[in-house]
Amino acid sequence: xxxxxxxxxxxxxxxxxxxxxxxxxxxxxxxxxxxxxxxxxxxxxxxxxxxxxxxxxxxxxxxxxxxxxxxxxxxxxxxxxxxxxxxxxxxxxxxxxxxxxxxxxxxxxxxxxxxxxxxxxxxxxxxxxxxxxxxxxxxxxxxxxxxxxxxxxxxxxxxxxxxxxxxxxxxxxxxxxxxxxxxxxxxxxxxxxxxxxxxxxxxxxxxxxxxxxxxxxxxxxxxxxxxxxxxxxxxxxx
Amino acid sequence: xxxxxxxxxxxxxxxxxxxxxxxxxxxxxxxxxxxxxxxxxxxxxxxxxxxxxxxxxxxxxxxxxxxxxxxxxxxxxxxxxxxxxxxxxxxxxxxxxxxxxxxxxxxxxxxxxxxxxxxxxxxxxxxxxxxxxxxxxxxxxxxxxxxxxxxxxxxxxxxxxxxxxxxxxxxxxxxxxxxxxxxxxxxxxxxxxxxxxxxxxxxxxxxxxxxxxxxxxxxxxxxxxxxxxxxxxx
Amino acid sequence: xxxxxxxxxxxxxxxxxxxxxxxxxxxxxxxxxxxxxxxxxxxxxxxxxxxxxxxxxxxxxxxxxxxxxxxxxxxxxxxxxxxxxxxxxxxxxxxxxxxxxxxxxxxxxxxxxxxxxxxxxxxxxxxxxxxxxxxxxxxxxxxxxxxxxxxxxxxxxxxxxxxxxxxxxxxxxxxxxxxxxxxxxxxxxxxxxxxxxxxxxxxxxxxxxxxxxxxxxxxxxxxxxxxxxxxxxxxxxxxxxxxxxxxxxxxxxxxxxxxxxxxxxxx
Numbered sequence: 001x002x003x004x005x006x007x008x009x010x011x012x013x014x015x016x017x018x019x020x021x022x023x024x025x026x027x028x029x030x031x032x033x034x035x036x037x038x039x040x041x042x043x044x045x046x047x048x049x050x051x052x053x054x055x056x057x058x059x060x061x062x063x064x065x066x067x068x069x070x071x072x073x074x075x076x077x078x079x080x081x082x083x084x085x086x087x088x089x090x091x092x093x094x095x096x097x098x099x100x101x102x103x104x105x106x107x108x109x110x111x112x113x114x115x116x117x118x119x120x121x122x123x124x125x126x127x128x129x130x131x132x133x134x135x136x137x138x139x140x141x142x143x144x145x146x147x148x149x150x151x152x153x154x155x156x157x158x159x160x161x162x163x164x165x166x167x168x169x170x171x172x173x174x175x176x177x178x179x180x181x182x183x184x185x186x187x188x189x190x191x192x193x194x195x196x197x198x199x200x201x202x203x204x205x206x207x208x209x210x211x212x213x214x215x216x217x218x219x220x221x222x223x224x225x226x227x228x229x230x231x232x233x234x235x236x237x238x
Numbered sequence: 239x240x241x242x243x244x245x246x247x248x249x250x251x252x253x254x255x256x257x258x259x260x261x262x263x264x265x266x267x268x269x270x271x272x273x274x275x276x277x278x279x280x281x282x283x284x285x286x287x288x289x290x291x292x293x294x295x296x297x298x299x300x301x302x303x304x305x306x307x308x309x310x311x312x313x314x315x316x317x318x319x320x321x322x323x324x325x326x327x328x329x330x331x332x333x334x335x336x337x338x339x340x341x342x343x344x345x346x347x348x349x350x351x352x353x354x355x356x357x358x359x360x361x362x363x364x365x366x367x368x369x370x371x372x373x374x375x376x377x378x379x380x381x382x383x384x385x386x387x388x389x390x391x392x393x394x395x396x397x398x399x400x401x402x403x404x405x406x407x408x409x410x411x412x413x414x415x416x417x418x419x420x421x422x423x424x425x426x427x428x429x430x431x432x433x434x435x436x437x438x439x440x441x442x443x444x445x446x447x448x449x450x451x452x453x454x455x456x457x458x459x460x461x462x463x464x465x466x467x468x469x470x471x472x
Numbered sequence: 473x474x475x476x477x478x479x480x481x482x483x484x485x486x487x488x489x490x491x492x493x494x495x496x497x498x499x500x501x502x503x504x505x506x507x508x509x510x511x512x513x514x515x516x517x518x519x520x521x522x523x524x525x526x527x528x529x530x531x532x533x534x535x536x537x538x539x540x541x542x543x544x545x546x547x548x549x550x551x552x553x554x555x556x557x558x559x560x561x562x563x564x565x566x567x568x569x570x571x572x573x574x575x576x577x578x579x580x581x582x583x584x585x586x587x588x589x590x591x592x593x594x595x596x597x598x599x600x601x602x603x604x605x606x607x608x609x610x611x612x613x614x615x616x617x618x619x620x621x622x623x624x625x626x627x628x629x630x631x632x633x634x635x636x637x638x639x640x641x642x643x644x645x646x647x648x649x650x651x652x653x654x655x656x657x658x659x660x661x662x663x664x665x666x667x668x669x670x671x672x673x674x675x676x677x678x679x680x681x682x683x684x685x686x687x688x689x690x691x692x693x694x695x696x697x698x699x700x701x702x703x704x705x706x707x708x709x710x711x712x713x714x715x716x717x718x719x720x721x722x723x724x725x726x727x728x729x730x731x732x733x734x735x736x737x738x739x
Contacts, residue, residue: 056373075376085371088364088389097385098375325542325697333699335543336497336528417528419497432529435644436506437651437669 005066005073005152006184007031008053012062015048023048023208025062030186034200035179038188041231045208046188047082050155053186054079077153078146082161084138091133092117092126095144102149116144120174136167143174154178156187160194172198192232196220204228245443252444264452267406267425270338274345275402282350282401283394286357287383290365301358307351316411319344323415336417344411349401356400360393361386395464399457406453426452496704497544499528499535501615502642504548504687507662507731509724516720521707531614531642539563539690542697546705550687551615564690570712571721571732572686575619577677578664579605579656587656593680594627604635606655610646611638619685620658626682660685665726712736
């Protein structure tokens with residue numbers, strides 16, 4: 001049994017782009033089980049935080065440390081981008097792609113991809129080009145692609161933005177099931193209701209910094225900061 | 239106008255009669271240019287992809303040089319290859335001057351920058367699209383380039399066809415390094431130049447029509463074989 | 473052409489397989505190639521000697537350069553002074569006269585310069601210069617160009633000005649230009665007779681012995697260039713000076729006119 005890649009420790013991580021601080025300093029430890037929901041207004045750094053954790057961003061100051069070498073542990077995580085990356089391939093080949101990178105032969109990879117397509121409720125024609133999928137189908141495809149390597153940690157960046165209620169409900173079901181199967185999930189969202197339904201823990205970001213970090217019930221029962229309270233109530237934060 | 243009609247009808251006659259001389263130079267044109275296109279693609283496609291994917295210090299200069307080489311006059315390339323391959327030149331011992339191989343070398347030099355430049359642009363767009371996914375999936379460098387080349391294959395085929403189109407119609411360089419020797423290095427374009435020189439415009443035009451038809455046929459054949467135009471198929 | 477022969481041709485060309493016959497390269501002038509005589513001679517040469525002669529059609533200047541660089545095995549040109557220098561430089565072992573044809577003066581059928589009335593080539597040239605009538609020159613250092621310059625020189629004219637247009641191209645291209653501009657031009661008879669785009673041009677002056685154009689064969693010196701096919705070049709020389717060659721050369725006509733006169737001397 002390979003040792004688990006968690007915990008992930010962020011130690012005073014700071015991202016700067018074009019002379020501007022866009023995240024940090026942020027310190028946190030990700031361990032255990034469940035779903036962590038990252039909340040915060042637009043521009044608060046949710047996407048940057050997820051990308052920094054996954055290792056997609058150059059960190060200017062501080063350290064992000066996995067339990068293992070940072071580059072190779074990335075293959076044991078998965079990331080679902082807010083806009084799914086559609087490869088110029090069939091739906092099935094898109095989903096199977098991570099397994100193909102692992103050197104698994106095409107037939108087996110596609111068989112596995114077909115199983116995952118079923119498990120995420122993707123009913124589209126799997127031999128059609130990925131580009132013809134609808135918005136909800138694209139997210140399911142991206143989710144299936146993310147899950148095909150059975151990642152230990154799954155990052156999702158606003159996976160339900162722009163989706164209708166039915167699709168959102170389906171995705172939430174899949175995520176709950178994935179969490180129950182033991183995958184650690186970190187997900188950003190705008191949707192307070194979604195956070196209440198899915199979260200085990202909540203991280204609240206404001207101006208690139210974590211200003212609250214709590215268990216779900218504690219967070220929603222009494223947010224400790226003015227900004228978090230305003231966000232939950234749907235107020236504009238000054 | 240008269241010349242054009244005479245040219246067309248003569249082209250018809252030559253093609254329908256399967257004129258052995260025409261068949262010979264047409265096949266030689268194809269042999270030289272297809273070979274040159276294959277070699278130039280083998281160099282240019284990965285080179286374009288490599289430049290698109292890698293960040294290196296002289297990258298901008300490499301792209302500028304590539305784009306400048308695209309505009310290289312074929313006659314200059316021909317002269318350069320000639321001087322190199324001449325018996326008096328550094329590679330003279332190979333005895334390649336005035337052979338189809340010399341023509342292939344000249345065409346490879348002419349079209350490799352074109353293929354590399356077009357594929358660089360195509361791959362750069364695809365790479366912008368795929369970048370986060372491929373990094374996230376921890377794809378190795380060669381896997382990234384392989385994926386980009388495979389998924390960009392239609393655009394890359396277009397790049398190769400652009401190279402083919404430039405090469406099949408090229409006359410300046412291959413005239414110099416091939417010498418337009420009958421039954422040895424004469425191809426469609428050099429034959430056209432020869433017949434124009436003799437004032438036989440009808441025959442020159444007929445060969446020109448054959449050349450155009452050949453270029454169209456090759457393009458169509460590749461597109462049909464690869465199914466590019468079949469609606470939404472990839 | 474049947475499918476079978478087509479396939480044979482395809483594979484022969486594609487694989488560039490040659491049929492065992494020996495090949496040699498010879499640089500010849502455009503005027504010789506345009507005459508069409510090569511198409512008569514080459515198949516017979518191949519039949520008699522087994523040598524496939526590959527022709528590089530260039531101007532005399534370039535033909536001699538190809539020989540000097542060792543890129544061809546022999547040259548067949550017509551520019552005596554340049555040929556002698558070529559031998560003096562050690563590029564060829566010797567020069568062998570094969571045949572001659574003649575140059576002519578072509579121009580607009582209306583003959584505005586009155587070149588037709590001349591009795592000598594120099595007079596015809598002088599009248600063209602006098603009238604400043606448009607004149608197209610090869611201007612490419614070819615044998616024909618050199619012969620033209622020699623006549624200007626003999627006529628005491630320095631050809632300069634708007635009327636004198638050096639195109640820097642082969643005989644055919646120069647004739648095309650002259651036809652397009654309705655200009656005078658100095659050409660070899662064979663190129664003129666074979667030229668398909670005469671337009672309003674007509675033959676205006678011919679027959680002056682000063683216009684005779686001697687072709688000579690020069691095998692490239694194997695001591696300077698050990699890779700040249702000296703044996704093939706020797707065999708070709710023997711054939712070119714044979715009676716078979718004489719018959720074919722003198723029997724070659726265009727529009728009923730004999731073009732070349734064989735004058736090779738036995739060794």
